[in-house]
Amino acid sequence: MAVNRRRFFQLTGATALGVASSQVLPAASEERSPGPARPADKPLVGQRWAMAIDVGKCREEEDCRDCIAACDKAHNVPHFDNKKDEVKWIWKEPFEEALQNQSSQFQAERLRHAHVLVFCNHCDNPPCTKVCPTQATWKRDDGVVMMDWHRCIGCRYCVAGCPYGSRSFNWRDPRPHIDELNPEFPTRTRGVVEKCNFCEERLARGEQPACVVACKEKALIFGDLEDPESEIRKVLRERPSVRRKVALGTQPQIFYLL
Amino acid sequence: MIERALTGDRRYWGWIAALLGVITVGSLFYLRQLTVGLTITGLSRDVTWGFYIAQFTFMVGVAASAVMVVLPYYLHDFKAFGRIAILGEFLAIGSAAVCGLFILVDLGQPARVFNMFLHPSPRSILFWDSVVLTGYLLLNAVIAHQTLKAEDQGTAVPAWVKPVIYLSIPWAISIHTVTAFIYQGLAARPYWMTAILAPRFLASAFASGPALLILICLLLRRTTRFDPGEKAVQKLATIVTYAMLVNLFFVLMEVFTAVYSGIPEHMAHFQYLFLGLGGHAELVPWMWAGLVLAVVALAILLRPSVRSQARWLAVACGAVVVSVWIEKGLGMVVAGFNPSPLGHVTRYWPTAPEVLIGLGVYGIGALVVTILYKTALSVRGEVA
Numbered sequence: 001m002a003v004n005r006r007r008f009f010q011l012t013g014a015t016a017l018g019v020a021s022s023q024v025l026p027a028a029s030e031e032r033s034p035g036p037a038r039p040a041d042k043p044l045v046g047q048r049w050a051m052a053i054d055v056g057k058c059r060e061e062e063d064c065r066d067c068i069a070a071c072d073k074a075h076n077v078p079h080f081d082n083k084k085d086e087v088k089w090i091w092k093e094p095f096e097e098a099l100q101n102q103s104s105q106f107q108a109e110r111l112r113h114a115h116v117l118v119f120c121n122h123c124d125n126p127p128c129t130k131v132c133p134t135q136a137t138w139k140r141d142d143g144v145v146m147m148d149w150h151r152c153i154g155c156r157y158c159v160a161g162c163p164y165g166s167r168s169f170n171w172r173d174p175r176p177h178i179d180e181l182n183p184e185f186p187t188r189t190r191g192v193v194e195k196c197n198f199c200e201e202r203l204a205r206g207e208q209p210a211c212v213v214a215c216k217e218k219a220l221i222f223g224d225l226e227d228p229e230s231e232i233r234k235v236l237r238e239r240p241s242v243r244r245k246v247a248l249g250t251q252p253q254i255f256y257l258l
Numbered sequence: 259m260i261e262r263a264l265t266g267d268r269r270y271w272g273w274i275a276a277l278l279g280v281i282t283v284g285s286l287f288y289l290r291q292l293t294v295g296l297t298i299t300g301l302s303r304d305v306t307w308g309f310y311i312a313q314f315t316f317m318v319g320v321a322a323s324a325v326m327v328v329l330p331y332y333l334h335d336f337k338a339f340g341r342i343a344i345l346g347e348f349l350a351i352g353s354a355a356v357c358g359l360f361i362l363v364d365l366g367q368p369a370r371v372f373n374m375f376l377h378p379s380p381r382s383i384l385f386w387d388s389v390v391l392t393g394y395l396l397l398n399a400v401i402a403h404q405t406l407k408a409e410d411q412g413t414a415v416p417a418w419v420k421p422v423i424y425l426s427i428p429w430a431i432s433i434h435t436v437t438a439f440i441y442q443g444l445a446a447r448p449y450w451m452t453a454i455l456a457p458r459f460l461a462s463a464f465a466s467g468p469a470l471l472i473l474i475c476l477l478l479r480r481t482t483r484f485d486p487g488e489k490a491v492q493k494l495a496t497i498v499t500y501a502m503l504v505n506l507f508f509v510l511m512e513v514f515t516a517v518y519s520g521i522p523e524h525m526a527h528f529q530y531l532f533l534g535l536g537g538h539a540e541l542v543p544w545m546w547a548g549l550v551l552a553v554v555a556l557a558i559l560l561r562p563s564v565r566s567q568a569r570w571l572a573v574a575c576g577a578v579v580v581s582v583w584i585e586k587g588l589g590m591v592v593a594g595f596n597p598s599p600l601g602h603v604t605r606y607w608p609t610a611p612e613v614l615i616g617l618g619v620y621g622i623g624a625l626v627v628t629i630l631y632k633t634a635l636s637v638r639g640e641v642a
Binding site: 083084085086087088093097098100118127130131132133134135136151152153154155156157159160161162163164165168169170171172173189190191192193245248249250 | 294295296297301302304306307361364366368376377379381383384385388443444446447594595599602604
């Protein structure tokens with residue numbers, strides 16, 4: 001694995017920041033996070049973030065919505081009474097809709113009747129970033145597909161361009177419809193597009209995505225595909241997996257373990 | 259020259275007042291959309307584009323169709339179009355303005371629209387569409403202004419205008435091609451992702467635009483001393499006939515490919531439009547009406563003895579405009595979103611505020627065209 005100049009600075013910069021913050025600002029960081037769980041402020045650094053979802057494990061807890069609730073809470077995702085204004089980052093869809101070309105009526109019950117999690121695929125070749133007329137959405141070097149809610153003009157071309165239906169538009173002011181405000185994450189304004197951000201704010205703090213942490217069944221595995229020793233690489237080596245609409249060439253980075 | 263639009267009879271001012279009324283109503287509802295958000299439209303998470311973007315698409319076609327007058331007149335020296343060339347160019351200016359406004363009213367954050375130029379994104383077709391549309395508006399403004407000024411002062415059109423006119427011909431083709439590219443480059447939407455979309459857009463534009471121009475000519479002939487000339491009107495009618503035939507042919511190509519290949523995600527959109535899908539059939543009667551109108555229009559247009567009668571020609575042209583409007587201004591955009599990438603069908607129907615905002619935009623376009631036409635006819639001494 002080649003370490004280029006940019007990557008070198010990323011690594012050394014991150015380490016230096018981690019050291020600096022733990023040495024120079026011990027009081028401040030202690031005040032902010034009294035709990036022992038937070039592994040300093042050292043960010044998680046990866047070259048190609050991806051996620052694997054164990055469809056079977058997820059299916060066993062059909063009514064479980066822990067990951068969805070955790071995500072909505074972490075990101076101030078609003079809840080509306082009507083479907084028309086709906087905003088969602090992660091949700092469940094019937095297996096045959098989410099993984100159309102992989103389903104057959106003779107499949108095992110556990111798959112055929114499963115509801116699988118869907119969210120932004122953080123494609124390696126994202127069709128949504130290409131169409132954006134203002135570069136308000138783009139792919140980061142580590143693969144996270146980002147959104148700038150301050151630059152987005154709300155044309156919704158990215159929504160039309162996403163083959164997975166992963167993007168939502170704020171048809172009205174979302175703020176009055178947030179169940180419990182999380183002051184650590186920005187709320188959005190009406191008229192902009194939003195979607196799953198792979199918890200880039202948590203990665204920067206050295207934490208795994210909220211949905212992964214929230215899952216009691218450990219059905220979600222998050223990791224770096226460029227690291228051959230990572231858990232996600234291990235599980236993808238050992239078990240058959242599928243992705244959504246691979247024929248389109250978008251290279252989705254969410255893997256469904258069958 | 260433009261000051262001549264400030265004088266007119268009661269009928270003229272009545273028309274202006276009516277347009278201002280429509281624009282005011284539209285503006286008030288737009289203010290509401292600005293404060294509450296696009297939730298006042300019929301749009302939803304799964305159907306994110308609708309009436310506004312569809313009108314934009316339809317009107318790009320009308321704007322581009324000016325080339326059907328400009329090309330024969332300037333390139334082939336078809337003299338009969340001499341009197342209507344400027345009407346085509348002015349219609350293009352009004353239409354291009356309407357297109358820009360429909361994009362603007364569709365934006366969630368219109369105050370940030372200049373981000374498109376602050377952060378230009380050559381990979382986005384929307385960026386290129388705004389470039390070609392703005393360019394097209396400017397080209398037509400320059401051409402129409404120069405030719406009318408020359409006519410007013412009794413001088414020759416400056417020599418440098420000629421290359422600008424020639425440039426405007428491929429430019430007209432480009433605006434509708436690039437508009438089609440907005441749709442047909444999306445792997446996410448099988449209904450739009452077809453190589454024939456741009457040719458189809460052009461065919462339907464070259465039918466509906468000249469049909470609209472014929473209707474305007476017939477109206478002006480009745481209400482003013484302007485006479486487009488029978489030869490010009492009949493030549494336009496021939497253009498409408500061929501373009502409408504080609505348009506219908508292209509539509510049948512699409513239907514055959516989707517239905518015979520039997521690929522579900524290609525067929526589903528046609529099912530939604532013409533048969534209804536997932537319990538949603540709102541567009542079905544409209545789509546069939548559009549098809550019937552196309553056939554009726556062709557039945558009239560294909561017989562020269564019938565289409566040479568002004569009344570029948572008006573019926574045929576009205577049928578063409580409505581038929582193409584249903585297909586492009588109503589069905590085309592929504593069908594791309596239904597069914598969604600996850601197979602859901604969501605009801606979409608424009609709300610009253612949405613339609614009134616749209617009418618306001620059309621009102622602005624009509625006002626622009628009225629002022630420009632009034633100026634042109636006054637210069638020629640052909641007002642009532």
